[in-house]
Amino acid sequence: MKHYETLSIPEATCLQRQLRERLDIEERELSVRLIGGADISLNLYSSTIYAGIILLSFPQLQPVGWSLVQAETRFPYVPGYLAFREVPALVDAWRQLAVKPDVLVIDGHGIAHPRRLGIAAHFGVETGQPSIGCAKKLLTGQYHEPGLLVGDHTPIMAGTEQIGHAFRSKSKVAPVFVSPGNLVGLNNSLEIIQQCKGRYRIPEPTRLAHELVNRFRRGEVAAGTQ
DNA sequence: GCGACAG
DNA sequence: ATCTTGTCGC
Secondary structure (H helix, E strand, C coil): CCHHHHHHHHHHHHHHHHHHHHCCCCCCCCCCCEEEEEEEECCCCEEEEEEEEEEEEEECCCCEEEEEEEEECCCCCCCCCHHHHHHHHHHHHHCCCCCCCCCCEECCCCCCCCCCHHHHHHHHHCCCCCCCEEEEECCCCCCCCCCCCCEEEEEEECCCCCEEEECCCCCCCCCCCEEEECCCCHHHHHHHHHCCCCCCCCCHHHHHHHHHHHHCCCCCCCCCCC
């Protein structure tokens, strides 16, 4: 992985198709004791990004550590190519972790992507790490609105292929979109996110990661690990 | 050609 | 993604 900053969109598309071949989203038995949440924060019009990964005990969901990294991005935000902008910094934060989580939840989509390689799938293939994508908005595919109660869910379809789940993480509030990154199946990812429920719409891993990187950007927390 | 479009 | 107070509804 490299030169992301200098890739053209056609070249990036080619790399996505290549990485997609290495995806493994078979269902499997997962024993999660440590779960991670990853997110990015930035100032509008700035090329500086603040990346972070927070570690939580599972299923208790208590913060036990984190990794924060500041970096520069050249790649612009283009729907469908978010990974080329954020993955490099996230990988830096990832490598800085002394202990790796059993699964990492990333803010964005997994396979619920035009070429089945959203940021969570991209990160998962590049690192060989089990990952899940959890987004606040749909990028591609169709779904029927799930029931209004917590836990209700419906499949996200791309033609006849299921690429994720629309999941009601909080009653009467907009659903979140969950899809496999790498090394987890459609049901595996939904089951894990169902156990990450706190009192907010956004599942704890991603919500706490978002809170962490924002404090980092404002200078309230220093770069590094803990 | 038209509309949609993660963060 | 980020800038922001109050306010409506359960």
